[in-house]
Amino acid sequence: MTYAHMSFREPTIDDAQMILDWRTADHVAPYMLTVVDYDLDKQRAWIERSNARADYHHRLILIHGRPVGYTSITIVDMDERIGEIGIYMGERDVPGDLTMYNFVPTLNHAFFALRLTKLVNHIADWNPRVIKVQKYNGYRQIGVEPGKVVKDGIARDLYVFEQTAEEWAQFRRKYPDTRDWDGVARPDPLPVTD
Numbered sequence: 001m002t003y004a005h006m007s008f009r010e011p012t013i014d015d016a017q018m019i020l021d022w023r024t025a026d027h028v029a030p031y032m033l034t035v036v037d038y039d040l041d042k043q044r045a046w047i048e049r050s051n052a053r054a055d056y057h058h059r060l061i062l063i064h065g066r067p068v069g070y071t072s073i074t075i076v077d078m079d080e081r082i083g084e085i086g087i088y089m090g091e092r093d094v095p096g097d098l099t100m101y102n103f104v105p106t107l108n109h110a111f112f113a114l115r116l117t118k119l120v121n122h123i124a125d126w127n128p129r130v131i132k133v134q135k136y137n138g139y140r141q142i143g144v145e146p147g148k149v150v151k152d153g154i155a156r157d158l159y160v161f162e163q164t165a166e167e168w169a170q171f172r173r174k175y176p177d178t179r180d181w182d183g184v185a186r187p188d189p190l191p192v193t194d
Contacts, residue, residue, distance in 0.1 A: 008059035008071070008105065008181040010051065015060065016043040018067060022090030031088070031127045033149055057114065059181050061089070061102055068094050071106045071181075073114065081117040083110055103137050104175050111165040112186035118164045124149060125157040134161040138171035 011019060020043040022028055023036045036043075050056050055078065061069035069089040076082055085106055110116045121139065123131050134141070139161035147155035163171075172178070178185045 005064050006102065006105070007062045007065070007183065009062060011047050011058060011060055011070075013044045013047050015067070016040055016047055018090070019043060019047070019070060022070065022088070025090065027092060028088050028090065031124070031130070033122075033124055033151070035151070057109070061087075063094065067091075069102065071102065073106065073110045073116075075114070075116065076120070081115060083114070083116045083119050084121055085110060085119055101175065101177070104172065104177050105179050105181055107137070107163075107168050107172065108178060108186045109180035109182075111168050113180045113182065113184070116165065118162055120160065120162045122148075122158045122160055124151070125159065126151070131159050134159075137163075138168060139163045
């Protein structure tokens, strides 16, 4: 099964209110590493800064053209081509199978369009569902950073997961959809050359 009705587009400042509402919603905000102020001007400025960054790529997740979620890829090491992804569903009425598989185009984009060599994700201990889903998505747990993040005045642990481009090229074969954020079907990656 492919998800032809799922697509992606870059956020604009016109999306600021919607994204701010998502980021501060009670089904999203508690699971984020940071606390977002409910300030529309700050949100617009954040979108403009994000769109201008070379190390940050983000998209709205759309189903049948309707924005329902948000996904991002941060390149944390440009020389080694290492990134980290973030995904959340802003709307509550998203079908379960799309919630489960929306990561496939993001990983295809990270490894094939951006040519990253590895993704390293940090998941807070207060998000056990996403910790569990990391393995389902092909990641390996490589450690725990005790007390790494403070939220609501409490030091919490971060679980660290990683996946290489080669591992994703093998793991993704269980999913029929090879598209990236731009809708381009991506074959297995070519070796990175400088």
